[in-house]
Amino acid sequence: MLHLCLAVIPSRSRFDALQPRLCQLPSDHDGKHSEFPFLKHLLKSHPAVAKKIVRDSIMTTGAAWKSEEAGPNRILRWVMLLPDETLLEYGINMNNLKPQVVAKLRDKAATYEECIQVAKRLTWTAYQMPGSPEPDAFTKDYLEDHFSTMIPGSTSCLICLEPLPFTLFSGAARGKAAIETGHMNPRHHDATNVGFVHRECNIAQGNKTLQEFYDWIAAILERANKI
Ligand SMILES: [Zn+2]
Numbered sequence: 001m002l003h004l005c006l007a008v009i010p011s012r013s014r015f016d017a018l019q020p021r022l023c024q025l026p027s028d029h030d031g032k033h034s035e036f037p038f039l040k041h042l043l044k045s046h047p048a049v050a051k052k053i054v055r056d057s058i059m060t061t062g063a064a065w066k067s068e069e070a071g072p073n074r075i076l077r078w079v080m081l082l083p084d085e086t087l088l089e090y091g092i093n094m095n096n097l098k099p100q101v102v103a104k105l106r107d108k109a110a111t112y113e114e115c116i117q118v119a120k121r122l123t124w125t126a127y128q129m130p131g132s133p134e135p136d137a138f139t140k141d142y143l144e145d146h147f148s149t150m151i152p153g154s155t156s157c158l159i160c161l162e163p164l165p166f167t168l169f170s171g172a173a174r175g176k177a178a179i180e181t182g183h184m185n186p187r188h189h190d191a192t193n194v195g196f197v198h199r200e201c202n203i204a205q206g207n208k209t210l211q212e213f214y215d216w217i218a219a220i221l222e223r224a225n226k227i
């Protein structure tokens, strides 16, 4: 297993005092520290995809919540682990939010380590989509050391299990991606539970776990087939 540097990387985020950002390069690396060295290669060839992986890994979602009452639009997932009193010191008043919004935000919470592992996992998965670019030697070794040998073209949608072509990412630049990050259990953001999914599959799954979703579909089909 790769030994990581994990040196603290100074950043301008006001939340750094709570959770420093750490270097993910191997401990014997040369040059500058880097938090997302496994995305450097993808950032050059497909910047929108690389940025989406970072965003989905570390930030909560919820563009519709952007109002005083509805709460913060994207926020760092580990910040959502903090108690209400601490969040208030950072200008986030959870008491002002509707209970269902608070529940949603708290569901999206994850530790810094979980978020970084998710970013690595999603990158590893992206390089195995049909039509994906080939990773350079550093990226391939790094990701395979974290997970397992990549099988080109093997990535399918976590939900419907159909192959997921890399070209579906092309809408990402216009903010209309056909691919989203999905969760087998929507309430756990960790590397064993995430994968890429079709947008329509993600919408259909909603807040159900994958098993609940399949059971729901199976029951519908059973009723439909009786008609
Ligand atoms: Zn370092």
Ligand SMILES: [Zn+2]
Residues within 6 Å of the ligand: 157, 158, 159, 160, 161, 162, 197, 198, 201
């Ligand atoms: Zn799908």
